Amino acid sequence: MxxxxxxxxxxxxxxxxxxxxxxxxxxxxxxxxxxxxxxxxxxxxxxxxxxxxxxxxxxxxxxxxxxxxxxxxxxxxxxxxxxxxxxxxxxxxxxxxxxxxxxxxxxxxxxxxxxxxxxxxxxxxxxxxxxxxxxxxxxxxxxxxxxxxxxxHRPHLPGAAYRELMDHRFRTRSFDVVSLAEVAPTLGLPAPVADPGWYTGVVGLVTEKAA
Incomplete structure (x- = not known):
């Protein structure tokens, strides 16, 4: 708690x-x-x-x-x-x-x-x-x-990739949320994330497996 x-x-x-x-x-x-x-x-x-x-x-x-x-x-x-x-x-x-x-x-x-x-x-x-x-x-x-x-607005997720990613997210966890990693390409930073596969298709994103 x-x-x-x-x-x-x-x-x-x-x-x-x-x-x-x-x-x-x-x-x-x-x-x-x-x-x-x-x-x-x-x-x-x-x-x-x-x-x-x-x-x-x-x-x-x-x-x-x-x-x-x-x-x-x-x-x-x-x-x-x-x-x-x-x-x-x-x-x-x-x-x-x-x-x-x-x-x-x-x-x-x-x-x-x-x-x-x-x-x-x-x-x-x-x-x-x-x-x-x-x-x-x-x-x-x-x-x-x-x-x-x-x-x-999903600025780094083209239409086809968006549909594929949403299918993946709802199939694996039954929800979707916009997180900081999805705007990381705009900010110019690699993003530490728990599951890099959660962001497949986000253009320009560099992920790091979070410790």
């Missing part, structure tokens, strides 16, 4: 043991940078995207990386994270969820690694200036919502 008071630290320990001591936030960071860079290039950004000061962009990257980390702790390999729920994750933990730990508490420990300072800067803002913290959280949500909408 999922327990927010223990899940993050237990997942981080397991992840580090399987990934040369790295914290999951460390591996989420390049994805967050790529996602925010992609969103910056979109001409049809959501009208709900708040105005950001230039120095706040790094906080949005930190929030996207934390969203990925929180989803990974639910048992997803990075590439298998469902886009449809990713954009709600940080907002739920920070503002909407009941009885969730606060950042820095035992149940929501800070990450270790090279990007821990950016995580701390975001959470310090949330603590000291909640109004601005909500703006950054909304920017994270809209960035990830835009990626989810983009992924929903």
């Amino acid at each position: 999922w327990n927010p008071d223990t899940q993050l630290q237990e997942h981080a320990q397991r992840y580090a043991a399987a990934h040369d001591g790295r914290h999951p936030y460390t591996d989420a960071w390049p994805w967050a940078e790529a996602i925010v860079a992609w969103h910056d290039q979109q001409s049809d950004q959501s009208r709900q995207m708040p105005h950001l000061e230039p120095e706040e962009r790094s906080l949005v990257v930190a929030g996207v990386a934390e969203s990925l980390r929180l989803e990974m702790a639910r048992g997803h390999a990075l590439g298998d994270i469902p886009l449809c729920q990713l954009h709600y994750e940080l907002m739920t933990w920070l503002w909407l969820g009941k009885d969730f730990p606060a950042p820095g508490e035992v149940g929501w420990p800070a990450p270790s690694g090279p990007h821990a300072d950016q995580w701390q800067a975001l959470m310090d803002l949330v603590r000291t200036d909640p109004a601005r913290g909500r703006v950054i959280t909304r920017a994270v949500r809209e960035t990830l919502r835009g990626l989810s909408n983009y992924g929903g």
Whole structure:
């Protein structure tokens, strides 16, 4: 049973043991940078995207990386994270969820690694200036919502391949979901996934078997 008071630290320990001591936030960071860079290039950004000061962009990257980390702790390999729920994750933990730990508490420990300072800067803002913290959280949500909408069009899955893949997915697991790996060709990153066969036919995708 999922327990927010223990899940993050237990997942981080397991992840580090399987990934040369790295914290999951460390591996989420390049994805967050790529996602925010992609969103910056979109001409049809959501009208709900708040105005950001230039120095706040790094906080949005930190929030996207934390969203990925929180989803990974639910048992997803990075590439298998469902886009449809990713954009709600940080907002739920920070503002909407009941009885969730606060950042820095035992149940929501800070990450270790090279990007821990950016995580701390975001959470310090949330603590000291909640109004601005909500703006950054909304920017994270809209960035990830835009990626989810983009992924929903299956940009790297031609018609014939789409039909074959859907047949495979429903035959083997009886469901379909758009995950981060399906937009990885746009982001320019190889995707760690549990089952590379789940993505057969996605053009330009390079998969790695997740540890």
